[in-house]
Amino acid sequence: MNEIIAPIIRRAILDLLNDIGGEHNDQTLATHLNLQGHRVARRDVAEQIAHLAELQLLITEVLGIFIVARITSDGRDVAEGRMNIDGISRFKTGE
DSSP: OOTTTHHHHHHHHHHHHHHTTSEEEHHHHHHHHHHTTOOOOHHHHHHHHHHHHHTTSEEEEEETTEEEEEEOHHHHHHHTTSOOOTTSOSSOTTO
16 A cells, blocks of 8 residues: 555544444455445455554454454544544544
């Protein structure tokens, strides 16, 4: 994924999880991100979920063909603008 787009997609994933209850799978997240205008493949979403999990902003679990992502308290802090992390856009997506 493009290094310019990746921070925006990472923030969009955190924003979306924060807005829709905190937990969803990679397929659903990819669908919602595309509906919001982010042209992103499911594979790219899975890669960014893994990156966010490395930063401890998400907890992941593999269930069959899906990767389930659950936002952590630090992930919520990033999504709500209370914490900044290098490599993640500082600005809420869609605003």
